Amino acid sequence: MLYHSTRGGSSGQTFEEVVMRGLSPEGGLYVPDSIPKVTVQQLQEWSQLPFYKLAAAIMKLYIGDEISDEDLLDISRKSYATTFSDGLTTPLKKLDDDRYILELFHGPTFAFKDVALQFLGNLFEYFLKRKAEKGESVKPITVLGATSGDTGSAAIYGLRGKENIDVFILHPKGRVANVQERQMTTVLDSNVHNIAVDGSFDDCQAIVKECFSDKQFNTTYDLAAVNSINWARILAQITYYYSSYFQYLKQNDQMSQILDCSDMQNLPTLTYVVPTGNFGDILAGFYATEMGLPTQLVIATNSNDILHRFVQTAEQEVRAVEPTIAPAMDIQISSNFERYLLHLANNDTAKVAAWMSDFKTKGKMSVSPEEHQKVKDSFMSNNCNELQILTAIKKYHEKYNYIACPHTACGLHAMDEHLNETTDASYKKVLKKGSAAAITLATAHPAKFDVAVHRAIGQDPVFPGPLEACKTMETRCLSSAADKEAIKKLVAKYSSRNPDNQKQSKGWKLISACPVTMATNIGIALGGAFVVYSAFKYFTKK
Structure with a gap:
């Protein structure tokens, strides 16, 4: 199965290309060249399968031979067999x-977005690993997404800690539920970066699309999409x-x-x-x-x-x-x-x-x-x-x-x-x-x-x-105006490609922390200093 853009200009694209690219160069979305028709026999076979095997069977129609049956089933098993609480x-x-x-x-993350983003996270990881195994040069990809609440946390949980993947998620400041915000901002993995944008979700989404359409920026940071502009989201x-x-x-x-x-x-x-x-x-x-x-x-x-x-x-x-x-x-x-x-x-x-x-x-x-x-x-x-x-x-x-x-x-x-x-x-x-x-x-x-x-x-x-635990956990979040250039500067500053971040993988956390986190970290630091000072006084008296 090959793919083409909704606006023309890009055609003959492979499944891997459309997944890793997200948005076509002319700003369109990728769609399959045809929609496969399911037969009665396929429905009969599928009706007896557990979810992860059913998912792999459906996805195979749109992926073809790009991923082997064995590998696709393994990706689906990782995505669904153990990560969901219901059988x-x-x-x-x-x-x-x-x-x-x-x-x-x-x-x-207790939202429907998990169905797609657990799969997409494992798909990104699979394609990068396969590239490395072929001896090809592997540069970190930069996942840039916008969320009205649930996409952000689902993407973060699907990608946290994954090698060669930086994650930047934009959300409209003050316009997502408190629980949704805390689900995102309490993930402190060094490859995850939340950005609260002064604007609406439409503003966030527009910035993401503009960044993907910025050829130099897109190429420099190898942007990848987690929003439903990515075809793999719809497929899942x-x-x-x-x-x-x-x-x-x-x-x-x-x-x-x-x-x-x-x-x-x-x-x-x-x-x-x-x-x-x-x-x-x-x-x-x-x-x-x-x-x-x-x-x-x-x-x-x-x-x-x-x-x-x-x-x-x-x-x-x-x-x-x-x-x-x-x-x-x-x-x-x-x-x-x-x-x-x-x-x-x-x-x-x-x-x-x-x-x-x-x-x-x-x-x-x-x-x-x-x-x-x-x-x-x-x-x-x-x-x-x-x-x-x-x-x-x-x-x-x-x-x-x-x-x-x-x-x-x-x-x-x-x-x-x-x-x-x-x-x-x-x-x-x-x-x-x-x-x-x-x-x-x-x-x-x-x-x-x-x-x-x-x-x-x-x-x-x-x-x-897990949602109850979020209420008291440490948070970390950046802030930005609803402006593409401001977002680009934040990506450049906190990307793993930045030499400063390669030298100090976690040193930036305090700088970018939300006020709650800043207060927590400062309190811990002062408390630790007091303990050290007290111990010093005690032993010098002895």
Whole structure:
């Protein structure tokens, strides 16, 4: 399988090249030359596999012979077999006959991003090691990413301590949940650098893209992407659509529908309700559908609803970002949408480039009525405000004894809105093809958004041990204006390529520490000095 850019100019790229490069030179995103179609026989075989083997089988379709079967299975095993707390990796929970929740938060940072970033971290390591084993020169790569909360911690946990990898993660200052911030800033490994940016997530994301488009800077530091602009992120997320589909059939004693099936048309359709801001998670669902999985997709947004407005009106228009209690979705510029636009344009890269140019210069772009109908054939959508988010959290807690994070609650609200479109609340009459059930993707553990959850239900969610420990751990963080040049200077200063950092691997930690860390370190230093002084006085008296 080879890859090309959404904007033309870059084609014939290998999987390794697109993973290590992230963004194409002309600013486009890489997509596969074709979408493989899954056969009934493959579905039958996949339905019997544990998650890590299923993931490897799906990924193989997009990787081909670039990674051997044995090595790919080993990468997948490292990513999923031992790092997730649930044996199913992404377990499907049944609420009632119509409603299910797909829990994607059983990884090390308790967010759905772990599914992709555990894999991507191991993939980076694999490619660098393989290069060294071939006797090729290996320079450190610089992972530069932006986060609205969960990508940062998941990337950091996937890459901390890895050889030849520097990690710089930008987050909007004061616009991520406290738990999310502490998950990132309490990781003190010398290759990890957090940067709080005075601006929004869109500002952070724009800076990252500008840095990748800066040819000299990109070449000097060998930039690599962890945001969902990296194709490997989308590829890894396709896996849990298939896994959950098989889980649904097993839970409802319907596996015979696959095992005895001879025609994909006879398989039941499931509806996936996907909370999304950057369009990555829903795009993975779109690829799963295009591959042949019988699904329908619902986009769920908060009040920053540019994606919902596009589905409804055919126009995408940027508005001011409104801070909400679902901060990971506080986005107006959804990077991955460009990949879908290429599909919408029938692979016309010039058309996509024109759309993206309009969007950048005018803050809006629109599609034709025929193209808009195509959009509506692929997606339904819904938005919700803060009150509706809180109401959904409370409702599902009271009715099902289930506590959801605010982002998941956007999905639950969307699911209920579609259910309530008919008097008998029958999904089969609401959705176009008919659907056996609806599955809302649960994107994060509720404890990561404890303040919002407490507002909704009057009590705190139970904190898993690692999240509880974050509350009192030492932190380290840099600060910056929302400016590309300022970020470039920080990368240059703290990169492992900097000779000063090679001489003193950990000496810079105090300089870059947040105020809390500074106070902690100074206190430790003064306390230690007092002990030494006291001991000296004692023994000199003797």
